[in-house]
Amino acid sequence: MKKLIALLSLVFIASGVYALDGKEIATSAHNVSKSKTTHSAVSMTLVDNNGKEDVRLLEEFGKKENDLSTTVMVFRSPASVKNTRFLKQENDGSADDKWIYLPALKRVRRIASSDGSKSFMGTDFTYDDMETRDVERDIHTLLKEEAVNGVDCYVVKAEAKDLNDSQYSYRVSWIRKDNFVPIKMELYxxxxxxLKVMKVLDLQNIDGFWTPMEVVMENVQTEHKTILSIKKVEFDKGVNPKVFTQSYLSSGRI
Incomplete structure (x- = not known):
């Protein structure tokens, strides 16, 4: 009897009975280990369909508290975007809160949910693209398993449970099997x-945290793309909590 049970177990494993499903894979990707704080210098390059480049430099701060993340971006150059500041605050079970400070207006503006599909600072990322999307908001289906640049991945399709809850009809992600980090995404x-394809061009393990050092988002319909490159990053070095406030957003001072 023991031999029979062992044999049946092997058969079940071989037939995929114990394989992960789409939701389990998406949950594992969502729960990838993150640091308590981050501080980074980032280069943002916008490339139009003629190859003309617009390079921006920004500073980014992040923190994770009670499993919820908060992010602040501060544009440092060029002059056309300097001192623009953006704050994103993750909420439990609902959409993120987002605010932006535009120097020309000299005030903080809340980003309404109806603005989620609009471009963030002329990039190929929308405000919703920058959101921490809760796994429960989507239906996740494992389509297949496929290698990307020699790395084995799960290919998972995500469709919003509420059709009005996403600007996309669906998204397809290539999630690495070894660390559950998404390294490619197609958005329809x-x-x-x-409509768009996101690729992680350089993924590194820094201080125990998997970090996308270079990411490109390309709009295949307009042939415009945005490249994000991390020039320097620090984890768990501590960030003044006052940075993550609307007061800092409006003044730039702690």
């Missing part, structure tokens, strides 16, 4: 046509 528009 409301007509189910491919």
């Amino acid at each position: 528009d409301s007509n189910k046509e491919l």
